Amino acid sequence: MLTISNLQKVYPNGTKALNSISFTVDQPQVIAIIGPSGAGKSTLIRCINRLVEPSAGQIMLDDVNIASLGRRDLRKARRRMGMIFQEYNLVDRLTVMENLLSGRLGYVSFWRAWRRNFPPDDVRAAFKLLERVGLEGYQDTRADALSGGQRQRVGIARALMQAPDLLLVDEPTASLDPKTSRQIMRLLVELVEEQGTPALVNIHDVALAQTFSDRIIGLRKGEIVFEGTSQDVTEDVLTDIYGEEDWSLTIRKANGEDRGDDQTQGKNNGYLREAATG
Amino acid sequence: MSPSLPDQTPAPPRWNRLRMIENPALRYGLLCLGVVYIIWSIGVLEINWHRISTGIPRAGNMFVRMVPPDFTRWSLLVKGVLESVQMALAASFFGMLLAIPLGICGAVNLVPKPVYFVARTLIILSRTFHEIIIAIFFVKIFGFGPLAGVLTLIVASTSFISKMIAEDIENMTPGQLEAIRATGASFPQLLLYCISPNVLPRFLGVSIYRLDANVRHSTVVGIVGAGGIGQVLAATFSRYDYDFSLAILMAIVSLVFLGEFFSSWVRGYLR
Amino acid sequence: MTVTEHAKKYPQVWRRFSPRTTLIHYAWYLGIVAVAVWSVSNLDLPWGYFLDAHVQAMDLATRMFPPDLEFWDTLAAPLLETIHIATLGTIVTCAIAFPIAFLAARNTTFNTATWFVGRFILVTSRSVNTVVWGLFFVAIFGPGPLAGIWAIAFRSIGFMGKLVAEAIEEIDEGVVEAIEATGASRLQVLTYGILPQVLPVIYGTAVYRWDINIRESTVLGFVGAGGIGILLYSSINQFQWREVSLILCSVFGVVLVSEFVSAMVRQRIS
Numbered sequence: 001m002l003t004i005s006n007l008q009k010v011y012p013n014g015t016k017a018l019n020s021i022s023f024t025v026d027q028p029q030v031i032a033i034i035g036p037s038g039a040g041k042s043t044l045i046r047c048i049n050r051l052v053e054p055s056a057g058q059i060m061l062d063d064v065n066i067a068s069l070g071r072r073d074l075r076k077a078r079r080r081m082g083m084i085f086q087e088y089n090l091v092d093r094l095t096v097m098e099n100l101l102s103g104r105l106g107y108v109s110f111w112r113a114w115r116r117n118f119p120p121d122d123v124r125a126a127f128k129l130l131e132r133v134g135l136e137g138y139q140d141t142r143a144d145a146l147s148g149g150q151r152q153r154v155g156i157a158r159a160l161m162q163a164p165d166l167l168l169v170d171e172p173t174a175s176l177d178p179k180t181s182r183q184i185m186r187l188l189v190e191l192v193e194e195q196g197t198p199a200l201v202n203i204h205d206v207a208l209a210q211t212f213s214d215r216i217i218g219l220r221k222g223e224i225v226f227e228g229t230s231q232d233v234t235e236d237v238l239t240d241i242y243g244e245e246d247w248s249l250t251i252r253k254a255n256g257e258d259r260g261d262d263q264t265q266g267k268n269n270g271y272l273r274e275a276a277t278g
Numbered sequence: 279m280s281p282s283l284p285d286q287t288p289a290p291p292r293w294n295r296l297r298m299i300e301n302p303a304l305r306y307g308l309l310c311l312g313v314v315y316i317i318w319s320i321g322v323l324e325i326n327w328h329r330i331s332t333g334i335p336r337a338g339n340m341f342v343r344m345v346p347p348d349f350t351r352w353s354l355l356v357k358g359v360l361e362s363v364q365m366a367l368a369a370s371f372f373g374m375l376l377a378i379p380l381g382i383c384g385a386v387n388l389v390p391k392p393v394y395f396v397a398r399t400l401i402i403l404s405r406t407f408h409e410i411i412i413a414i415f416f417v418k419i420f421g422f423g424p425l426a427g428v429l430t431l432i433v434a435s436t437s438f439i440s441k442m443i444a445e446d447i448e449n450m451t452p453g454q455l456e457a458i459r460a461t462g463a464s465f466p467q468l469l470l471y472c473i474s475p476n477v478l479p480r481f482l483g484v485s486i487y488r489l490d491a492n493v494r495h496s497t498v499v500g501i502v503g504a505g506g507i508g509q510v511l512a513a514t515f516s517r518y519d520y521d522f523s524l525a526i527l528m529a530i531v532s533l534v535f536l537g538e539f540f541s542s543w544v545r546g547y548l549r
Numbered sequence: 550m551t552v553t554e555h556a557k558k559y560p561q562v563w564r565r566f567s568p569r570t571t572l573i574h575y576a577w578y579l580g581i582v583a584v585a586v587w588s589v590s591n592l593d594l595p596w597g598y599f600l601d602a603h604v605q606a607m608d609l610a611t612r613m614f615p616p617d618l619e620f621w622d623t624l625a626a627p628l629l630e631t632i633h634i635a636t637l638g639t640i641v642t643c644a645i646a647f648p649i650a651f652l653a654a655r656n657t658t659f660n661t662a663t664w665f666v667g668r669f670i671l672v673t674s675r676s677v678n679t680v681v682w683g684l685f686f687v688a689i690f691g692p693g694p695l696a697g698i699w700a701i702a703f704r705s706i707g708f709m710g711k712l713v714a715e716a717i718e719e720i721d722e723g724v725v726e727a728i729e730a731t732g733a734s735r736l737q738v739l740t741y742g743i744l745p746q747v748l749p750v751i752y753g754t755a756v757y758r759w760d761i762n763i764r765e766s767t768v769l770g771f772v773g774a775g776g777i778g779i780l781l782y783s784s785i786n787q788f789q790w791r792e793v794s795l796i797l798c799s800v801f802g803v804v805l806v807s808e809f810v811s812a813m814v815r816q817r818i819s
Contacts, residue, residue: 051456079462089453093475097563102471106462113467120561127559139563155457162461316640319633323775329691337689364588371585406804407797410680410768414785419605424592498678502771505592508681512772515684531676 001025001198002048002166007057007067009043009222017043019222021057025166028196030189032209035219036242041202044219045168048200049081050074061166079106082159082197084188086171088151092144096135096154099143100126103161122161129157133187149180153187160191167192167199173208181205185212206238206250340520347528348521358500358507359529365427365499365506366492366537372428373435373492374485380436381443381477382469387455388447401444404437413499424505431495435488442484446477482548490541497530507533609790616798617791624780628799631776634694634769635762635807638701643755645702646709653710654717657743671714674707679765683774694775701766705758709751716750717743753818760811767800 002025009018017040025031033041046052048059050066059066066077082103090099104122105113112118118126130136133153138146143154152172159167172188173181189212192199203209209216210230218226218241226237235247349355383389383397404412412433416426450473458472500508507526514523566574651657652667682703686696725742733741770778777796784792 046456049460051460075462075464077462078460081460083457083460085453085457087451087453089451089457091454091458091472091475093479094471095565098471098565101563102458102463103461105458105464105467105471110464110466110470113470116563116565118563123563124559124561126563131559158457158461168460316637319637323630323633323637323694325695326691326693329693330695333690340688361592364591367584368588368592371581371588402805403801406764406801408764408768410771411781411797411800414771414782415609418785419602419609420595420598423595425594425598428592428594494676494678498680501680501684511681512684515688520688527677527681530681531673534676 001027001062002200003058003060004048005058005060007044007047007059008055009040009047009052010055017222018047018054021222021224023217023224023227025198025200028192028198029214030192030199030201030212031215031217032213033200033202033217033219034204034206034209034241037204039219039241040222041204041219042170043222045083045170045200045202048166048168049078049083051083075106079162080165082162082164082167084152084155084159084167084169084172086174088148088155088175090143090146090151090154090158092142094143095139096130096141096143096146097126097139099154100129100139100157100161103158106162125163126157126161129160132191133157148176149184152176152180152184156184156188156191160195160197164197167197169199169201171202171204174204181208182211188212206233210251343518343520344524346521347525348519349525351522354510355507355526355529358510358526359533361424362496362500362506362508362533363493365424365431366489366496369428369431369435369492369496370485370489372432373439373488374481376432376436377439377443381440382447382473384440384444385447387450387452388473397440397444401437401441404433405441409434409495409499410502413504414502417503422503422505422509427496427499427504427506430499430504431492434495435492438488438491439481439484443477443481446480447473450476479548483545486541486544486548490537493537494534497533612788612790613794615791616795617789618795620792620795624777624796624799627770627777627780628803630694631766631778632763632803632807634697634701634774634776635759635766638698638766639705639755639759639762641698641702642705642709642758643751646706646713647751649706650710650713650717651739653714656720656722657717657739667710667714671707671710674703674705675711676707677704679704680768680772683769683772687773692773692775697766697769697774697776700769700774701762704765705762708758708761709754712754713747713751716747720746749818753815756811756814756818760807763807764804767804 004024005022007018007021008016010016021044033044035041043052047054048066050069054067057067061077061080064073064077066074069077091102094102098116101116101118101122104118107122108118127139130139133156135150135153135157138150143151146154156172167188169188173184176184185208188199188201191197201209201213203213210233213230215229216226216233217224218237220241225240226233228237233251235251238247238250239245380397380400383393384401386394389397409430413426413430416429420426420429454472454476455468458468463471496506496508497511498508500506500510501512503509507530511523511526511530514520514526564571649667649670652659652663653671654667655664658664658667679700682700683696686699686703690696690699720743724746725738728738728742766776766778767781768778770776770780771782773779777800781793781796781800784790784796
């Protein structure tokens with residue numbers, strides 16, 4: 001699905017943010033990217049949909065090299081990648097429904113978007129997602145009237161509205177309290193399984209990462225220093241990523257006790273596709 | 279607090295006066311500098327004191343000739359006022375329309391640097407020069423009449439509104455832009471779903487305020503021949519028709535009042 | 550789970566606004582356009598002028614370039630006069646606006662009648678443009694910078710007085726009461742209780758208004774009230790475009806510098 005090879009990013013001021021990053025995402029799972037602040041986690045996520053322009057390397061989404069696309073093709077490619085943000089980044093003065101439908105902007109014309117006249121399938125999918133993320137009946141509420149957890153749910157629903165082939169998730173829980181964080185992560189994991197969409201998740205909370213991800217990539221100073229499953233994360237690995245510290249209390253024996261999922265493996269490939277084909 | 283203060287203070291209330299400038303030397307130095315400046319500048323100005331001493335009785339005479347205001351030429355008055363109002367309305371409309379693209383081009387987070395610099399230069403240039411200077415140029419190019427006035431007010435409104443739009447866009451949190459861009463939206467759609475919800479309320483407010491300001495300014499651009507009631511007013515002053523001048527002034531003041539009233543009403547409605 | 554079930558359960562249509570609200574919106578759009586069309590059509594604009602406007606403008610631009618630098622000798626004195634008019638006008642404003650602001654503030658005025666008088670003065674002052682005040686004072690004092698100073702002052706009184714009066718109404722009453730409790734006279738209350746609290750506002754608005762006044766005083770010359778405007782007007786009327794461009798450059802410079810100075814001083818004050 002996604003193959004990144006030798007990705008590099010050097011900022012104009014000379015900072016080397018990413019240095020020859022290579023990895024592959026080939027199954028629908030949650031992949032956590034951990035690492036200290038400034039390791040390049042955020043840059044990596046943003047390079048994939050080119051909110052940040054990569055300096056060198058290849059980003060293959062199926063058989064499209066995103067790194068070399070022109071503006072128009074880039075927009076098409078971006079439609080296939082849903083993004084979820086730390087600060088939710090909803091448009092505050094729009095209603096929840098408008099925020100959700102903005103996920104379909106890549107597919108509708110300017111005039112339809114202007115008149116808020118989206119195709120019936122989109123509207124239906126939006127109502128369905130709204131219910132799925134637990135915000136039924138909130139469609140006409142303005143985004144700035146929601147709590148942090150609710151906003152992030154809308155953010156997730158907006159990303160899923162794109163019926164994406166890949167989810168890019170940037171610190172989804174950093175602005176939330178611990179309980180809401182877990183709820184949001186659980187929702188994310190469930191949706192990844194339901195929709196069969198892999199998710200790349202930046203996360204600074206190692207415990208959360210271990211609990212909710214299938215695979216972990218450790219980043220340090222713009223380089224991948226670890227790749228493996230939750231169980232592979234040992235004190236030595238964390239020392240390698242973050243530096244010397246007593247890690248014994250951080251590591252949890254990740255065995256799915258907290259995920260609370262009943263492993264419904266029915267990969268129904270997303271509401272939108274279902275609605276479109278059915 | 280200056281240490282010498284207690285001796286200067288009258289006995290009962292011993293409040294320490296708040297000083298803008300703490301250092302007494304600097305404070306009195308600036309004061310002296312101010313006094314010296316006033317003396318010097320008045321000396322430089324070549325004021326004709328004789329002309330002024332005759333001015334006081336002249337002012338009295340003028341007031342006598344002003345009252346009562348002369349409303350007999352009301353048709354001329356109404357025509358001028360109407361023209362001013364129409365100039366203001368037309369200018370506000372086109373100013374609003376033109377300010378949108380210029381404001382977007384003046385936002386550094388949306389457009390390439392060269393476009394930004396051109397837009398900002400235009401905004402600064404038209405803001406720096408007083409409306410009347412701009413008006414006199416349009417009068418030279420388009421001749422006397424309301425066209426020059428309308429164009430002047432359009433330039434002034436556009437730069438005013440677009441500066442505010444540009445600042446509003448620049449103050450937006452970058453996250454919203456990122457999020458909408460990440461959905462694969464085109465630039466026009468970005469404007470629609472991200473910029474406009476953020477900017478629209480204040481854009482409307484400022485446009486209404488500008489309408490009110492245009493009504494006020496439309497009464498003066500006429501002084502250099504750019505149409506409206508101001509042109510009539512300037513003519514009455516040069517013909518010493520002071521009673522008609524007062525009538526016009528009263529009309530202008532009530533027009534400005536109405537404009538302010540209307541603008542605050544609409545802003546209340548928008549809220 | 551079939552598709553028809555979904556179609557039943559989830560709405561296919563969503564509207565941001567009800568039809569009625571949408572109709573009201575369109576009515577507004579239509580109204581605004583109608584007003585604009587009415588205004589433009591009634592103004593009898595000579596549209597033909599637009600056809601060669603760009604030619605005219607280019608012609609003007611080439612005539613204006615390069616600025617006539619020798620004209621600087623003639624220009625310097627009126628330019629300085631412009632600054633003097635603005636500065637002295639602002640000083641006069643401070644002296645007059647301050648007592649009127651006390652009349653126009655509810656908590657310092659004597660009675661309703663004096664309050665009304667204060668408000669009336671402020672409103673009249675603001676409703677009449679500086680240039681119109683200029684016409685007025687030129688008729689009284691004759692042409693020259695003195696008329697300009699008074700014009701600037703009379704327009705600024707309303708501006709400054711309004712802001713200062715608002716500041717007075719928002720002062721901390723506790724301090725005033727404390728001073729009144731000591732048995733201080735009205736004047737003492739004023740100088741020790743109220744003045745220190747509003748002084749920053751007075752300085753701030755004065756500097757802000759000074760910056761606006763610089764811009765205003767550049768055009769007072771058009772009605773004969775002194776400053777660079779007289780020179781600009783005569784140069785334009787004599788078609789001395791290279792002189793005009795030097796004047797415009799110098800006005801641009803002075804206005805920019807004054808804006809900068811004013812912003813800097815205000816930042817220091819607050």
